[in-house]
């Protein structure tokens with residue numbers, strides 16, 4: 303089964319994807335890492351993030367099975383990733399590898415922004431995970447405080463709104479809900495509730511796919 307999980311920054315889609323993949327023993331691809339690794343290549347070469355030719359070469363040379371996650375997870379790299387992800391030739395360079403991952407025998411879970419719309423429009427199940435910008439900012443704020451970082455809620459909220467706007471407003475594969483996606487608004491849900499709801503969706507799809515009898 304191919305499971306596509308899309309949604310905005312800090313919606314909880316990554317956590318859900320990881321737990322769902324573990325629950326059903328499916329391989330997982332966090333596609334945000336591909337854009338983050340592309341952005342890192344530019345930053346470490348001192349190149350501007352809007353250098354399309356350099357960004358495209360960096361994306362083409364990525365091996366999705368061997369992404370070094372060091373330095374990739376923070377908010378600053380997420381913001382940089384959002385800039386390179388708006389370059390059409392960067393997205394084009396990453397499509398085939400993502401599609402091969404999605405179509406591997408036995409299925410896979412992929413999370414990102416365009417999985418249900420572009421990478422795997424034929425996915426068996428598409429979940430669009432969202433939450434209000436305030437709830438997402440609050441989650442990020444508490445995570446950062448937990449790591450002992452000095453942060454301001456208003457700054458995090460402004461960053462989230464800016465990233466939503468860029469990811470949804472770009473012309474190449476913008477973040478949007480696939481017509482046949484199930485919307486999961488996690489604003490008032492715990493991660494356990496979100497996982498339980500997603501497991502029910504997968505099980506309902508599997509049951510519907512089985513021949514009667």
Ligand code: DC
Pocket residue numbers: 311312333334335337338380381383384387388413414415416417465469
């Ligand atoms: O999911 P994330 O926060 O790791 O993603 C970082 C950025 O990468 C995000 O702001 C937009 C971009 N991205 C994308 O355009 N398409 C994807 N499938 C995944 C991420």
